Amino acid sequence: MSDTIEKVKCLIIGSGPAGxxxxxxxxxxxxxxxxxxxxxxxGQLTTTNEVENxxxxxxxxxxxxxxxxxxxxxxxxxxxxxNGWVTKVDFSGDxxxxxxxxxxxxxCDTVIISTGxxxxxxxxxxxxxxxxxGGGVSACAVCDGxxxxxxxxxxxxxxxxxxxxxxxxxxxxTKVTMLVRRDEFRASKIMxxxxxxxxxxxxxxxxxxxxxxxxxxxxxxxxxxxxxTNEKHDIPxxxxxxxxxxxxxxxxxxxYLSLDExxxxxxxxxxxxxxxxxVFVSGDAADHVYRQAVTAAGTGCMAxxxxxxxxxxxxxxxxxxx
Ligand SMILES: Cc1cc2nc3c(=O)[nH]c(=O)nc-3n(C[C@H](O)[C@H](O)[C@H](O)COP(=O)(O)OP(=O)(O)OC[C@H]3O[C@@H](n4cnc5c(N)ncnc54)[C@H](O)[C@@H]3O)c2cc1C
Numbered sequence: 001m002s003d004t005i006e007k008v009k010c011l012i013i014g015s016g017p018a019g020x021x022x023x024x025x026x027x028x029x030x031x032x033x034x035x036x037x038x039x040x041x042x043g044q045l046t047t048t049n050e051v052e053n054x055x056x057x058x059x060x061x062x063x064x065x066x067x068x069x070x071x072x073x074x075x076x077x078x079x080x081x082x083n084g085w086v087t088k089v090d091f092s093g094d095x096x097x098x099x100x101x102x103x104x105x106x107x108c109d110t111v112i113i114s115t116g117x118x119x120x121x122x123x124x125x126x127x128x129x130x131x132x133x134g135g136g137v138s139a140c141a142v143c144d145g146x147x148x149x150x151x152x153x154x155x156x157x158x159x160x161x162x163x164x165x166x167x168x169x170x171x172x173x174t175k176v177t178m179l180v181r182r183d184e185f186r187a188s189k190i191m192x193x194x195x196x197x198x199x200x201x202x203x204x205x206x207x208x209x210x211x212x213x214x215x216x217x218x219x220x221x222x223x224x225x226x227x228x229t230n231e232k233h234d235i236p237x238x239x240x241x242x243x244x245x246x247x248x249x250x251x252x253x254x255x256y257l258s259l260d261e262x263x264x265x266x267x268x269x270x271x272x273x274x275x276x277x278x279v280f281v282s283g284d285a286a287d288h289v290y291r292q293a294v295t296a297a298g299t300g301c302m303a304x305x306x307x308x309x310x311x312x313x314x315x316x317x318x319x320x321x322x
Contacts, residue, residue, distance in 0.1 A: 014114035016043025018283025021300030027077035042067030091256035136219030141165035157243030272303035
């Protein structure tokens with residue numbers, strides 16, 4: 001427990017596109033936002049080289065550059081951007097309590113959660129190597145598929161999202177090979193049927209990745225094995241897409257907030273409100289469908305506006321329904 005408890009009108013947790021956009025709006029509404037960046041200042045986009053689909057950058061921009069600009073824009077309106085990791089919350093009372101780095105205690109009128117989600121990877125050394133090099137490993141077909149137009153790619157996964165992403169890639173790439181670990185899809189029948197009926201998608205069941213192959217800089221193929229026969233073969237490919245799910249960064253909130261079975265925060269539809277008054281959510285922490293920078297930014301804006309209206313109503317002593 002800290003000696004001095006800080007009081008904050010609007011605390012924003014997370015420094016991705018959702019958090020910084022919430023900060024820009026909250027700061028311009030005189031809410032004096034304090035934003036904690038977490039261990040990944042700038043969020044997921046800092047792990048990618050090229051962002052070509054965020055409006056306002058006709059030539060594209062690197063993820064780290066874009067996030068520095070968003071931070072500068074939030075700071076221009078005097079958002080207090082801080083290093084720190086939120087380790088615990090207590091949303092049981094009227095004042096929302098948040099602890100940073102286990103020690104610093106903050107009492108908040110409103111909290112905006114923008115803690116994002118992390119893509120799951122297989123964890124193979126070769127996969128991580130080419131992921132870090134930006135050389136052909138991706139967990140987002142909508143983000144990166146365009147870079148593989150008229151090329152051959154491999155995608156791993158068996159759920160609805162994997163089918164959706166494989167289908168998306170099939171419209172850009174000459175061939176998509178889909179690796180499914182079991183002898184059937186986990187996806188709904190309709191999604192599975194869609195990929196099965198797409199001419200340039202080849203589905204390999206009972207098949208797993210042994211190694212992502214490359215020339216030291218970029219991916220050139222994937223070595224796979226059949227987990228029934230142990231037979232191996234190499235598939236030529238310039239892109240390796242991993243679609244085995246995401247983990248929302250929401251563990252610290254689960255005691256208080258309604259989460260779905262994967263851990264995404266459940267918001268009141270069409271708003272950023274959670275089941276706790278004064279606590280709002282934005283970005284990938286609540287979004288298992290779109291997961292894009294621009295949608296994260298959009299919901300960051302919603303969260304700040306919802307928080308501002310909540311505070312105004314509270315200050316005017318008007319009862320607000322959740
Ligand atoms: C490799 C890659 C490429 C991508 N390319 C594109 C693209 O080209 N275009 C596009 O639109 N989208 C792209 N995306 C998706 C996009 O990055 C996400 O949709 C977007 O970043 C989500 O924003 P967010 O603000 O919700 O969360 P995130 O960007 O995930 O940021 C979460 C933030 O929360 C912080 N945090 C988490 N827990 C805590 C805590 N307990 N305390 C304090 N801070 C915490 C983290 O440090 C981080 O700053 C890509 C994603 C990846 C992984």
